[in-house]
Amino acid sequence: MKPFIHYIKPLWFPTIIVSILSFLTVAGTLYIPTLTASIINDGVLRGDLEMITSSSMNMLVVALLTVLSAILGVAMSAHISASMGKELRNDLVKALQYFSLRDFTHFGTGTILMRTSRDVEKIQSVLGEGLNMILPMPLMICVGLGLTFYKSWQLGLVILAVMAFMILTIVFIESRALPLIKAMQLKLDDITDLVRDHIVGMPVIRAFNRRNYENEKEISIFTETAQLNKRLRQTFAIGLPTILILFNMSTVAILWVGGYNVSLGSLQVGDIIAVIEYANLILLSMLMAIFVIIDIPEAIVCYTRIRKLLEHENTDTCPEPYNDSITTSTSTSTSPSAKHDTPLLEFRNVTFRYDNAESPALENISFTVHHGETLAIMGDIGSGKSTITNLIPRLFSIESGDIVFEGKSIYEWNVDDLRARIGYVPQRAYLFTGTVEMNVRYGTASNQQITTQDIENACRLSRADEFINRLEGRYQYIVAQGGSNLSGGQRQRLAMARALVRKPDLFIFDDSFSALDGTTERAVRTALHEELQKDNRSALISVEQKVSAAKKADHILIINRGQVAGYGTHNELAATSTVYKQILASQEVTA
Known part of the structure; x- marks a missing residue:
């Protein structure tokens, strides 16, 4: 995966501009207290009205320029964070496009939605706020402390002591907050999954009067999330008042130490006012940065979650090894409708297993489909019919064996080129x-x-x-x-x-006529058959439930518990296949 710096590197120029604007903002902000001290020491105490007027005009100009640079800096930071978010989302979408169905199942819908939306937004927010609040902080601290030590080393030590206590408070908060943030992210994923299920499955929930049951599930997960959120907010609640107390105590300490130095004649009144402003600016800069720093652990967690998506290796890989010598069909019959010497599609002893499944969903499946042929696949529910159709366009990867398309393993095809030659109609339209x-x-x-x-x-x-x-x-x-x-x-x-x-060269219809009325179904099948016969180039694989439709196919593949239970024409299977005879009997169809 690309490191995070990769997303910032193309934005080097606006980042430099933001840095320059931050420098100007800090310089202007710290120069104003210096002018204030000068006005008090050299103007007010000496009664020099002309000096007060000229210094006040200078202060006004500096303030306006500082505001302008701050506004431009915020606008440029927003541009940087938005551009970074766009590129990160682009990479996420590209990565997800190459996920197999197994990969989507592995991660889950809720967590993928959260990582591509809220997680990216959090990183964007922290980056934008960080450029505005964290970037100026080192400069503000260094220059502010330098000016303070220049006026009084005792007051400089006071500010350093307050800063040390604030840093310790931040470290304490972060150490307690990070585990809670990670747990919150997982709960939010669960909530997303739950809400999605409720929205999509609302008709079923209402039809079976399961609203109370689903409400209890919601209450349970919402309660757990609320408790985590409560603990997280309590952690932050401990730190913020502590920081504010330190903030206010710094002013008291500066007045006490500064007043003592004024009484000794080593410090002027205006300098105390300036140091108080320096301290306020330094500590306020730290305080604003703290609000962003508190969010950094969450942003790190978000980026780690995103990295798992971007770095995830696609499970759609070629099984090793596959054997070219495996026989191409379990049937000895020759297709009377074969129009080409090279089969369009071959399954060669294909075995497939879903993740964490004890037994294979398909085992040693072999059959052949030629150009211009139609193949009907039949079997009980859960026998593996739809799994076969999903394997052809590489929506899943097989465990062993091989699937050959136009004389070449589908794992040797470029996946985009392979799918471009397949017209797929899934079970759920x-x-x-x-x-x-x-x-x-x-x-x-x-x-x-x-x-x-x-x-x-x-x-x-x-x-x-x-x-x-x-x-x-x-x-x-x-x-x-x-x-x-x-x-x-x-x-x-x-x-x-x-x-x-x-x-396409190959049509795959996965039980795609189930919602059609009889008249429309017959019309569509007739039109499709005529289309296939025009040039005898395309073939059709169709998962069927009705024998009346399957018997018109050139071949019928019977799947029973993931294995081939019959392969041949309607008449051949009616004479030799026990499973097919049972299907005929269940639908009261005579051979």
Whole structure:
């Protein structure tokens, strides 16, 4: 991962400008007490009105310039922090784009949302405030102490003693606060996950009258978070009053020591006023910096959490070793519809296991799909049908065996090139916020140019045009997040159009007809079949629940408990596969 300095390095010029502006602000701020001492010592006490007037005008000019430099410094700091946040978010988004589904499951939705939003905001905030408050502090302390020691070394020691106590207080607060901050971050992740589940699952919660149960879960996690927050605030509550007491006691000590020196004639009254101002400025600068320093541990925790995302190694890697000599099919039948010598897709003894699973989800799966073929996958719920479809575009990585696409292992393909040749319709047809046209155009490959006519043709094939033409604005109709303002069947048809517009080599439909009525389903299947037969180039893999649909495929793959329980045509399986016979019997279908 890039070190944090990488995000600041391109901003070196505005950072230098901020440093110069901070120097001018500190110089102007400390020069004003010096003028004040001069006015009192040389003007007020001597009755020199002309000197008071000229020095006051100088003070006014210095004050205006100081305010101007401070405003410019704040604006430039905001620019630096915003630019850094933009680059950090860009890197996060790029990293997440290459996460496998296993990686998303590993981290969880809540923590990813928190790290890409609140954690980045916290780092941004600390950086901006740090440039405004921490950057001027060393200069303010060094120059302020130098001026104080110049006037009285005793008063300089007083300020140093107060500063030492303030630093000890800060160290004490930080040591107690850091573990609590880390625990708070984890609880906030849990809250994000819980709230998201409640929003998405609200219809289920209400349908099963589980509101009280969910409320109890909320109360439990909110109570734990509140207790952590209470302990954290109590820690800060101990430190802040202590610092304020030290702040006020410094003024008392300066007046006492300074008054004693005035009585001895070694110090003037104006110098005491100036030293009090120096002390106030030094300690106020430290106090303001403390508020930022208190947030630094949290920002460090946030950056550490972000680093884990950026440094995470994608689990989508090639299994080692895979064996090219493995047989390509468990079936001895030859596909009558094979139009090319080289199969489009081969599964070669593929085994896959989900994280922390005791047994494989798929074991020794082998089958072949040729150009122009249709393959139906059937099996019980949880048998591994959807897992097969997820492995082809490398949404997960296999444990052993190999998956070959166009004669080459999918792990030798550039993943973007591989996916550009696949039209994938997932089991849950998810749509994005935007127009109907944007959602269909979303299926366009990176190097593909499509026209409005292409979009309309894809929607015609999926029969989505039937309802699109009734929508207000037609293809410019705004789809809500997830497609919540469309029915399940409408979402499925748009998801199909999104895959069709890509014109891929391989279509993957994962139970994508489940929400369609019988008439629409038959129309879509007929149109899709005609499209596949145009050039015999593309193939279709479809997870099916109905034998009436599967029997029309060139081959049927039966999966039972993660293993191949049959592979062949409808007639072959009806004669030889026990599992397929059971499926036929359950649906009252005759061979």
